[in-house]
């Protein structure tokens with residue numbers, strides 16, 4: 001029997017518009033199984049117990065963070081800290097994350113993280129110049145992403161709550177780093193001229209954000225997955241050592 005998480009992932013992928021074939025190949029399971037899950041869909045979710053599928057459960061009036069899917073939440077938090085914001089709309093709050101049109105795979109992954117964190121989400125895609133804004137309205141977004149309001153992030157203190165630190169830095173630091181790099185980082189090539197006049201090229205990752213707090217969270221996340229970082233300039237942190245790049249290649253890889 002497959003784990004609840006796999007079933008939930010299949011259902012979440014379907015909600016982003018993916019075909020059974022592509023879901024099957026992504027999750028490494030047979031198409032027949034996927035089709036069967038999708039057919040029973042919501043009843044399967046009910047049968048297996050909504051809370052165990054990563055669906056947020058409520059503690060009193062609000063979401064219980066312990067019910068969140070750590071990987072999806074950590075990734076979404078990374079994306080959000082890079083390129084997200086929350087604003088008040090009629091009796092609710094809208095989460096918006098801006099994704100670059102050059103990376104449709106990153107955009108899909110971001111949407112998948114939103115619907116995994118909040119299975120009822122109805123993510124809208126709003127075209128902007130060179131990018132697309134993913135958005136979803138829900139009155140609990142500020143509870144899940146508490147530092148969302150009040151101006152630009154680099155002029156504010158960005159401090160994670162205890163449960164956020166647990167999810168992002170203990171439970172799923174790789175996904176947190178992946179989300180941060182998918183929003184404000186990239187894998188590029190560094191060229192250096194050696195003493196012999198020859199030019200050497202090597203891959204490196206860069207992460208750039210104007211908020212010192214967010215840069216520090218990137219450094220903390222990297223530390224948790226044994227990746228060393230170096231400050232490159234005022235706003236940018238680099239990962240350039242071969243062994244460190246190799247780890248990020250496994251956890252992140254080039255954006256697509």
Ligand SMILES: [Zn+2]
Nearest residue numbers: 062063140143
């Ligand atoms: Zn709430």
